[in-house]
Amino acid sequence: MLQNWFIMSPELSLLAYLPAAFLINRFRAEKTAKTFFTLSKIFLLFTLVTTVVFYNQSPLGPWLKNTSYSTLFKTLVYIVSLAWFYLSSKWFLNKNRSSYRFYSLGMWTLFLFSLLISARHLLVLAAVLPLLGLSARGFILMHWDEEKVAAAGRLYGVFAALFSLLLWSGVALLHWRLGSLDYAALQGAFSAGEPRDFYALLGVCLILSAVLFMLSAAPFHSWFVGVISCATLPVCGIFTLIAPIAWLFCLVALVAKAFLGLAPLLHGILLAFAVVSLFIGAFSANGQTNIRRLFAFVGVYNTGFLLFGLINFNSDSIMSAFSYELIYVLAMIGVYTVFLGLKSKSEYLSDVAEISGLSHVKPYISAAFLVFMFSLVGMPPMLGFLGRLAVVNTLVTSAQWFDVGILLVSVLFMANAFLNIIRTVYFEPLKNAFDRTDKSIYISLFVNLVLVIISILNPAYVLLGAETVLKGVF
Amino acid sequence: MNSPFALLSLIVAVPFFGMLFVLSSKDAKGALPGRNAFNVCVFTIISNIILIWRIFMILNEKSASLQLIERFDWLNTPNIDIVLGVDVFSLLLILAVHLAVLIGLFGVSANTFRQKSLMVFTLLFLSMITGFLVAADIFSFYIFFEAMLLPLFMIIGMFGEVRKQGLINRFFLYNFIGAIILFSATMLIFYHRGSTMLADVGSISFPAPLRYYIWGAVCLSFVSRIPVWPFHYWISSINSGIRNPLAFIITALLPLTAIYGFIRFLPARLPLELGDYIMYGEIIAVVTMLFIALIGFTNRDYQYKIFAYVTVYYILYLLGVFVNDELIMTSIGYSLFCFLIIMASLEVVSGYIYHKEQEAQCVSNGFLCRVKRLSFVYSFITVAAVGLPVSAVFVNNFLILSRLLGFNVKMGVLLVLSLAFVGVTLIQELLRLKQDSKECRLGKNDDISKPFFAFMLFVIFILLMSFVKPLWFVASA
Numbered sequence: 001m002l003q004n005w006f007i008m009s010p011e012l013s014l015l016a017y018l019p020a021a022f023l024i025n026r027f028r029a030e031k032t033a034k035t036f037f038t039l040s041k042i043f044l045l046f047t048l049v050t051t052v053v054f055y056n057q058s059p060l061g062p063w064l065k066n067t068s069y070s071t072l073f074k075t076l077v078y079i080v081s082l083a084w085f086y087l088s089s090k091w092f093l094n095k096n097r098s099s100y101r102f103y104s105l106g107m108w109t110l111f112l113f114s115l116l117i118s119a120r121h122l123l124v125l126a127a128v129l130p131l132l133g134l135s136a137r138g139f140i141l142m143h144w145d146e147e148k149v150a151a152a153g154r155l156y157g158v159f160a161a162l163f164s165l166l167l168w169s170g171v172a173l174l175h176w177r178l179g180s181l182d183y184a185a186l187q188g189a190f191s192a193g194e195p196r197d198f199y200a201l202l203g204v205c206l207i208l209s210a211v212l213f214m215l216s217a218a219p220f221h222s223w224f225v226g227v228i229s230c231a232t233l234p235v236c237g238i239f240t241l242i243a244p245i246a247w248l249f250c251l252v253a254l255v256a257k258a259f260l261g262l263a264p265l266l267h268g269i270l271l272a273f274a275v276v277s278l279f280i281g282a283f284s285a286n287g288q289t290n291i292r293r294l295f296a297f298v299g300v301y302n303t304g305f306l307l308f309g310l311i312n313f314n315s316d317s318i319m320s321a322f323s324y325e326l327i328y329v330l331a332m333i334g335v336y337t338v339f340l341g342l343k344s345k346s347e348y349l350s351d352v353a354e355i356s357g358l359s360h361v362k363p364y365i366s367a368a369f370l371v372f373m374f375s376l377v378g379m380p381p382m383l384g385f386l387g388r389l390a391v392v393n394t395l396v397t398s399a400q401w402f403d404v405g406i407l408l409v410s411v412l413f414m415a416n417a418f419l420n421i422i423r424t425v426y427f428e429p430l431k432n433a434f435d436r437t438d439k440s441i442y443i444s445l446f447v448n449l450v451l452v453i454i455s456i457l458n459p460a461y462v463l464l465g466a467e468t469v470l471k472g473v474f
Numbered sequence: 475m476n477s478p479f480a481l482l483s484l485i486v487a488v489p490f491f492g493m494l495f496v497l498s499s500k501d502a503k504g505a506l507p508g509r510n511a512f513n514v515c516v517f518t519i520i521s522n523i524i525l526i527w528r529i530f531m532i533l534n535e536k537s538a539s540l541q542l543i544e545r546f547d548w549l550n551t552p553n554i555d556i557v558l559g560v561d562v563f564s565l566l567l568i569l570a571v572h573l574a575v576l577i578g579l580f581g582v583s584a585n586t587f588r589q590k591s592l593m594v595f596t597l598l599f600l601s602m603i604t605g606f607l608v609a610a611d612i613f614s615f616y617i618f619f620e621a622m623l624l625p626l627f628m629i630i631g632m633f634g635e636v637r638k639q640g641l642i643n644r645f646f647l648y649n650f651i652g653a654i655i656l657f658s659a660t661m662l663i664f665y666h667r668g669s670t671m672l673a674d675v676g677s678i679s680f681p682a683p684l685r686y687y688i689w690g691a692v693c694l695s696f697v698s699r700i701p702v703w704p705f706h707y708w709i710s711s712i713n714s715g716i717r718n719p720l721a722f723i724i725t726a727l728l729p730l731t732a733i734y735g736f737i738r739f740l741p742a743r744l745p746l747e748l749g750d751y752i753m754y755g756e757i758i759a760v761v762t763m764l765f766i767a768l769i770g771f772t773n774r775d776y777q778y779k780i781f782a783y784v785t786v787y788y789i790l791y792l793l794g795v796f797v798n799d800e801l802i803m804t805s806i807g808y809s810l811f812c813f814l815i816i817m818a819s820l821e822v823v824s825g826y827i828y829h830k831e832q833e834a835q836c837v838s839n840g841f842l843c844r845v846k847r848l849s850f851v852y853s854f855i856t857v858a859a860v861g862l863p864v865s866a867v868f869v870n871n872f873l874i875l876s877r878l879l880g881f882n883v884k885m886g887v888l889l890v891l892s893l894a895f896v897g898v899t900l901i902q903e904l905l906r907l908k909q910d911s912k913e914c915r916l917g918k919n920d921d922i923s924k925p926f927f928a929f930m931l932f933v934i935f936i937l938l939m940s941f942v943k944p945l946w947f948v949a950s951a
Contacts, residue, residue, distance in 0.1 A: 316551060319551055320551075359591070363590075363591070364497075367497070367594075370628075374624055379620060379621070379623070379624065380616075380617040380618075380620050380621045381602070381617060381618075381621045385617070386549070389549075389552070390551070390552075392657075392661055393551075393552040393661070393664075396661045396662070396664070396665045397552075397665065399665075404658065404661070405658075408654050408657070408658060411654065412647060412650060412651060412654065415646075415647065415650055416643060416647060419627075419642075419643045419646060419647070420643070422627075422628075422631075423631065423642065423643070426628065426631060426632060427631045427632060427642070458548075459548065459549055460547070460549075460550060463549075463550070463551075467550060467551055
């Protein structure tokens, strides 16, 4: 029993933050945005260490299971969260607003993500998804000053409720047809060819649609685009950087551990979502005047690319999806760091026209922005090329030439969207007076770029360990 | 032979590190903006030229295969090794590219508009094109082929003075499509053979439909970088408008990557299936060549004249490549070496005259009558560009032309005609500058500086020595 509590210590540590932060918020007189970041950092670091220590220990039997690959994803989520929490503290300091709610919601969300990643029972998923929906809504409505943020929150609330219902319906249907919700039992049933009737398949589709909704795959992407274009920067980072990693693993675990017996059906469903996401993301990114909205569509496009990597359900495909996601997150952290450096009269800029001629006054930020954008297109020698190569290679090895063609065409459209930003930043005259950029932004960008350079020179540093771990997924 | 001290990686890395130094450079008080960046850039290029020269010393120039091989385990999934290697041909081109960029730098030494950015992207481009020229396997070849587009796009966008901004996007996308097509061909080759050396690609036998696609894709991606109809529009509309000499020189190096790509990729015996298509391609190339030469002849803009000259020569080399003869390949290498230096010199001195014209707001007719140093340099470069016996272009172009005439007389005649047109175009421009006119307000004081003159004398020396012996700078040659 005591042992189980120790194994649960990463999750308990995340939860323990909440009363600690509450007490500090209540009783400490001098508290700044940094106070809560420091507190969350301590708890998060403890979580990170204990997650690694108990990497293969499972606390709640068939409900939650930790494996080396789930630990890999959890570790990634925590590291990215740590980085983003640090950067977010700059936003709160600049805005002089309380960060108590943000970090509390953040740690609570991480706790839910941790359960989601360890989940081996559909009931865990059914319980976690609505809770995550609620905390996401809490994030959206945080520090809202405008009506459009409230509208985005309402829209998200409606959609999250709808997809939670769909998920529950799917879970109920599967329980009705198969009599169990345990991943291993479902896997056994589907692999043995047991009931392949309409209701069981409908149940699987409903569950997948809920996960794809959270992953912001098109056509379920409108909430994501709406939220990213109007929510505060720290919140946008949570949705863009952290959530996709957790949901990607949730999808991988569902496919690999529960529904693999339905591989041909899943292949078709995921391929359809991949193609739609890819083209909606790439087409819609073109012509956007709001830079955050544009990057929201980049997120949708990324989901499509990710799904393309995953659709073959083998160790190569999971590796390609993981490396693509890792590289995407690295580039997106860079992009969001740049966003934190784009200020005029203490307001964060979000319109493409507002950053016209940025390179004249902020050459280093512009250069970093350039590197991250070309990386997102997958252009060599940027790190993004490795992601593109990994995904295309998976499709090539399974002779899916048509899919390769689709991917490569979509890259062209995405490149055009970024060219418009680059043109504005580099080739157009300066139109705005920019505020001084915090040194920590430059340091973060520098660290990110060093990581990028190391990774492109020797990808084995980053990916070799992951490759060994991920071989056990399928 | 393996490379001592990873010299090939070093010549790719030196410009890259130079770029990082330029990024961190700051201007001294009172100095011209970007002066420090300029100095770092010049120093980097000269250092790399010394390294290249050192590599020539240890290279066996009689061997046709790639030497100084460097192999790096790069990726496990997919299993890709990066392999670098050089032969005399590629090293000559690397040296020529460095010299051309160095000459271009003298053309922008007085520039103060975003000089640091220009230096950064120039060095990045130099690093990428050097990587491209030392690539020995299909992946490194493709990576550098695409990678050089980024600095090129930035240089054109910032210094190309392209009025229609959409044009830059289309230029990039058009080149990007070429790179994506090459990527698909590379992946197909990889699928069939794994990580493959460039030299082995020709010996792989692909199944029938795939063979068409792979060779078609390879040819299409390279042709997209040469201003041959119907691919000429984007390149010509961008190149002919560039007024920054360095930007023009860098943009004019783009077709070189295509010529080199054809040389490296095409097997000793072209696939039979491509035979007909290559014949059609040759017809289109010759017609384009004649067409551009005529436009250059009639156009009054000096930049278009140089663009026409550059294009006609590149197409000549392209046609020479398709003859697929080892002797011709050597001739193309020697000729290209001098051609790139001549092209850069011509652009720099023409750009100088153009800027003087703009400053004085007068025509430059007869300008050369008043300035001795510039007159000497310009006359020599024009004579070399026309193909008279002052550089390696003379003998080697003669060999290429004679082989092409032997291959197809009609095509050869049209080629000679096109070359004659661009030659006359350049001489016409020289005569205009030599024919004194009262409208020209430029005088003695507008001559080129002594250091620049000394540098151009050094360039002339290189050209003259290459006429005597193409590999004169290699001790054992």
